[in-house]
Amino acid sequence: EDKVVQSPLSLVVHEGDTVTLNCSYEVTNFRSLLWYKQEKKAPTFLFMLTSSGIEKKSGRLSSILDKKELFSILNITATQTGDSAIYLCAVEGNNNDMRFGAGTRLTVKP
């Protein structure tokens, strides 16, 4: 059975800290891994990863995929209170199915 596991489930840090969020997966016929940020209702897209070892970067956020070890990390440097959200990892299989992990709830304190 396909599975996506995120850790930690919850994280509290102070502004300026750097955080690393983890996503491991077991998926038949892997096609891509996606990261989303959910603040209120609709998740918003952050990154899509398909190849191992290629870092994707957007401002203070970056992500990388390891297809051999079946995991991805999302890094946020110099965290701000606006980074407080649930971060969701999703993995797509070969049938366009897209499964999410339980999410990591990040709280950034001033």
Place this chain on the structure above:
Amino acid sequence: DGGITQSPKYLFRKEGQNVTLSCEQNLNHDAMYWYRQDPGQGLRLIYYSQIVNDFQKGDIAEGYSVSREKKESFPLTVTSAQKNPTAFYLCASRGGGRANTEAFFGQGTRLTVV
């Protein structure tokens, strides 16, 4: 504007009633998805559709049904067989095929059984 629209935003249902949640997209996307989110949890896949007139069960399909008669529309019916339907429901769409595109989400429908 292009996007994905869910309606209604809030829905109340009496026990034993069926209810249908609407999801419409004008992004010309082939693939559409329905997820359920419970408080403090991630998204669980209910049903998904790769193309018109085709759909597959996700991980928690029991008590739910869908149809995909038009490319733009993917309604979800929560039936009386769903024992714990109170949750936040999210619909998503993406390009499908081998395009490897991101998924776009609607604003969700919060269903409460009263």
